[in-house]
Amino acid sequence: MNKPLKIVTSNKLALTNFATAFALLLVGGFLGLIQGLNRAGVLEIVGGINYYEVLTLHGIFLILAFTTLFMNGYLWSATDYVLGGLSKGIRMMGWVAYGLFMFGALLVTIMVLAGEATVLYTFYAPMAASPWFYIGLVFVVLNIWLSGLGVFISAFRWKRRNKGRHLPLFAFFAVGVYILITFATLFVAAEVFYIIPWTFGWIDTINVMLTRTLFWAFGHTLVNVWYLVAVSAWYMVVPRVIGGKLFSDSLARAVVILIVVLNVPGGFHHQIVDPAFSEGLKFMHLFMSLAIAVPSLLTAFALFAVLERTGRRRGGKGLLGWFWKLPWHDVRFLTIMLAMISFIFGGAGGIAQTNNQLNQVVHNTLWVVGHFHVTVGVAVVLTFFGLVYWLIPHLSGRVLTKKIHNLGIWQTMLWTVGMLFMTLSMSYVGLLGSPRRTEYTTYGGNATALEWDPYLLFVGAGGTLLFAGVVLMVYIVYHLMFLSPKGYTPFMVVEEEEEDAHKTPKWTENWGLWVIVAVLIISMGYVVPLVDLIGNAPPGSPPIRTF
């Protein structure tokens, strides 16, 4: 008798998350196109919505909503698959989490469209939105906590059933991701619960620097959460797609632990030009920020080792012959490989921005926007796109057709070229001083501002290509969900290690200890600035509406 095919049991929940994520990508991408064309000076935004509302929604839909929903769909599927299914109660928890997200997202969107929350996705005080905007954010955070709880409970139950065994690596990644995002959201929850009474008028003033510090403890960590989600695919999916093996189970687990433990204090470098902090404190935080580069470099080493070994096994000769033997024609590999290559540049740019002097040159310029479009827009999002080609057919019980595969190659090319246009021009024009978060203006025909115009045209061109890429991607997702032929697509997860790999030590499983170490390191990073900001608090600011 044939062995039954192994599938994800919570496929409807995952597909719902993905469908919503890609619908939001379509809307958010369209808003991005409007912005890009506006910045290029070829489109004036009319019709009762302004540039800053468009910018706020673009940020919220893409950096918060699309990513969160994709993460939930992907990591819940992975946890479900490797742990042998999720219980009914846990699946119900996933649906409740999804409902909370939708309610929160709806509240946030209505407030922005009503012109009551044009505060951008960073919602810096003293700009004050309607309290309902922040209440909506609370529900989004509740979605994250509940989703995390589902994964933690499932992992805990599996460990109890399988005493002495290591948690499967994919589930280990999921546990790490949700622990990290829980730490991050604790800070933003504190910030939002401080802002809500202020916007209701129950307290008169707010400590602006305190809210910024709480925000960046969350904001930076959140971006690293998306990165860790992408890294999980690099370790778990890429070797399977190219027919290779996992480089080292121990190293992968050490990377997850390091990213979780070291990450949160790294957020301080977003405030490197803020007042109210001493130079010495900023210098100390430089080390904490750069510490995150360590697991990234370990990852680069492990992944290149996998690629080289597999390329050589496929007949690659010489120093770089293996590189051309990799399956470049396979969209599942091409997308993720381009994502990984982009992270080399994105990561290097991030290290440069962590440097106080260099940051002063690029702070609040379009350079920063270019940077996070490389890291999130390419390294993370292209990885997500690469997962779609097998994960969605697996969940929908369909198979990838040649036509959609080839369309995927075009989509990837379009996305890469669009991002190259956009990020290179943003980065360069940022160095020339063009500010971020600003509607198109020539500042009264100022010569310096006019100098930016040719580069800004490329931002618009890149945005146009990217929107075409979004449309293609949404069509691909729709096709894979509803139109592709029925069939079985295997779940892509690497199962073996290289023969000479080091045996995984048991201490990697000690999540209780890693959480304590993370609390210790976070307190090392944040006790000094927070006590100072609270102890030496200025009178504070009343709510200000610039919109």
Added chain:
Amino acid sequence: MKQFWYGLALLVFLALPPVRELLESVMAFHMHMQMMLLFVSGLLMAPFFQKRFGHIFESFNKTGLPGVVIFLVIVVYWMMPRAMDEALEIWYVELWKFISLPFLAGVPLRDSWKKISKTFEVVLFLVLMVIFAVMAYLYIFAESTLCNNYLMIDQQTVGWGFAFFTLCIIMYILLVLFTDQSQYFGDDSETS
């Protein structure tokens, strides 16, 4: 031997004048980072001394208890505000800090760690928890500066740092008491 060189390198790095100046400019860095790292450098160097002077440790630290006592005396000494002030003002007290924390706190504690029982480990953490909690209370709520070289806000920051140390120790004790930590040692379990 590798660990010894790492420990020594850390000690030398911490002794470099610009590093020393930076870490001593903020009270929390001084107490929770510099002193902690000095202690860690001793932990790293310990195996070298255990190997080289094994007979000394064998005769003076047979049960592990004397090592723990020396460690506690040194730690408690450096908790005193006056000790910090003197380290900043008097060069030989500063030198004493660079000798005592690595060699009389870090080295003896690592030598003792394998000799003491699991129960004693928990007791030691409880003692440290109480010391840190008292320090947290003292530094947060003291109405005047206890350390002449630092401001009140620096002092309160150190107090909150101690509060978080205390919290971490409480979490660790709970972890040890309510979970089977033996399952996390060794590397012979099968991988998934």
